[in-house]
Amino acid sequence: MDPKVRFDDGAAYERMMGVWSRLAGGIFLDWLALPRALRCIDIGCGNGAFTELFIERCAPTEIHGIDPSPAQLDFARSRPGARLAQFRQGDAMALPFADNSFDVATMALVIFFVPEPEKGVAEMARVVRPGGTVAAYAWEMPAGFPLEPIFEELRAVGKKNLGPPHPEASHAHVLRALWAGAGIQQVDLRQIAVERTFANFDEFWTVSTASGALKPTLAAMKAADVEAMKRRLRAKLPADAAGRITCRAFANAIKGRVPD
Numbered sequence: 001m002d003p004k005v006r007f008d009d010g011a012a013y014e015r016m017m018g019v020w021s022r023l024a025g026g027i028f029l030d031w032l033a034l035p036r037a038l039r040c041i042d043i044g045c046g047n048g049a050f051t052e053l054f055i056e057r058c059a060p061t062e063i064h065g066i067d068p069s070p071a072q073l074d075f076a077r078s079r080p081g082a083r084l085a086q087f088r089q090g091d092a093m094a095l096p097f098a099d100n101s102f103d104v105a106t107m108a109l110v111i112f113f114v115p116e117p118e119k120g121v122a123e124m125a126r127v128v129r130p131g132g133t134v135a136a137y138a139w140e141m142p143a144g145f146p147l148e149p150i151f152e153e154l155r156a157v158g159k160k161n162l163g164p165p166h167p168e169a170s171h172a173h174v175l176r177a178l179w180a181g182a183g184i185q186q187v188d189l190r191q192i193a194v195e196r197t198f199a200n201f202d203e204f205w206t207v208s209t210a211s212g213a214l215k216p217t218l219a220a221m222k223a224a225d226v227e228a229m230k231r232r233l234r235a236k237l238p239a240d241a242a243g244r245i246t247c248r249a250f251a252n253a254i255k256g257r258v259p260d
Contacts, residue, residue, distance in 0.1 A: 013072065015207050018049035020146050021109055023194040024251050025050045028108070028137045029057045031190060032255055037061045038103040041127060042085075043092050043120070044110030048076025051085050054106065064097070066090040093119040100129040107136035109251070111175070112164035118181055125182040128258045134184050135255035136175070137192060141167035144250035146196070147208055149237060153229045154217065162213050175254045184256035193250040200243045201234050 036059040042051045045065030055063060065087040067073055073087045090096050092107070092114045105124040114120035124134045139145045141163060142152075151162050168174050172189050179187045198204040209218055218226055237245050 013047050013210075013212070014049060014075070016210050016212070017109070017146070018047060020194065020196060020249060021046075021049045022053050023196060024137060024192050024249075025053045025108055026057070027192045027194070028135075028251075028253050029054065031192075031253060032104075032133065032135055034058050034104060034133065039101070040064070041066065041095070041097070041102045041105045041124075043095070043105060043107045043124065044113065045073075045076060045085075045087065045108075046110075047072045048079045048082045048085065048087065050106070050108035051076060051087075052079045052082040055084050056081055060084070062086075064088065064102075066092065066095065093123060095123045095127050097127045099126055101127045102132065103129060104133040104135070109138055111136050111138045111178075112141060112166045112169045114166070114169075117166055117169040118178055121178045121182045121184075125184055125258055130258050130260040132258050133255060134179070134182070134258060135253070137251045137253035138170040138175070139249060139251050140172075140191070141170045144170075144252075146247060146249040147214065148249075149233060149247070150208060150214060153233055154214075157225065157229070159217055162217060170252060172252045172254075175252055179254055179256045183259060185259050187254065187256040189252060189254045191250055192253050193248065195246055195248045197244050197246045201230075201237065201239065201245055204237070204245050204247065205230060205233075 038060045040060045040063040042065045045051045045067045048065060051065045063085045065076055065085050070089060076082060076087045093116055105128050111117050128134055142148050154162055176187060239245050
């Protein structure tokens with residue numbers, strides 16, 4: 001992943017993006033319809049949210065999680081449901097495994113953080129055996145990103161470079177080109193739509209700003225400017241009669257087969 005973009009608080013990431021990841025990840029795994037007892041690698045595993053879900057749903061015989069953040073990996077290792085996984089620090093563009101080591105490689109909400117996405121996809125294909133699966137899903141940037149309402153407000157006051165460094169890699173036609181460029185065949189894509197309900201605006205704000213690029217950006221702003229932005233957001237985000245806020249997001253998913 002891009003060294004400039006780090007997620008070093010596993011617990012905060014769990015509250016913010018881990019929940020979103022599992023919502024989309026469940027639909028993604030249903031779509032993949034993988035057999036059990038596979039050898040798997042989860043690239044950019046972060047705090048292990050998707051890795052744990054993969055184990056629960058697919059019962060692999062072996063699964064490795066790779067991520068650049070030691071703090072995220074520490075959190076991943078603490079997950080009771082992820083004890084099967086072997087987590088290690090590593091680079092998506094230079095995976096520490098031999099060719100043909102796995103039956104399936106996944107990348108959940110990561111492709112747009114890889115400095116050179118084409119290298120990341122090529123590495124996925126390299127470590128998967130002929131006939132194996134290479135698959136990923138990524139929020140459609142910017143419209144499908146769960147934090148887009150906040151990002152939109154920040155851009156309006158001149159804050160830039162808030163999202164992942166390669167947002168274009170989330171677009172369906174770019175994903176298709178990346179998979180084709182790596183020689184992956186039988187490529188298929190679909191869109192995944194999910195929603196999440198927060199008890200009230202304060203919960204939405206606290207959870208959404210707890211980790212990633214938003215936390216330091218907001219910390220550098222004047223308190224009055226942050227409060228003004230929160231008032232605008234509160235007015236924009238519809239709440240039900242109980243004050244609950246439902247947010248929606250959507251991701252592009254892709255899968256393909258390594259040729260024999």
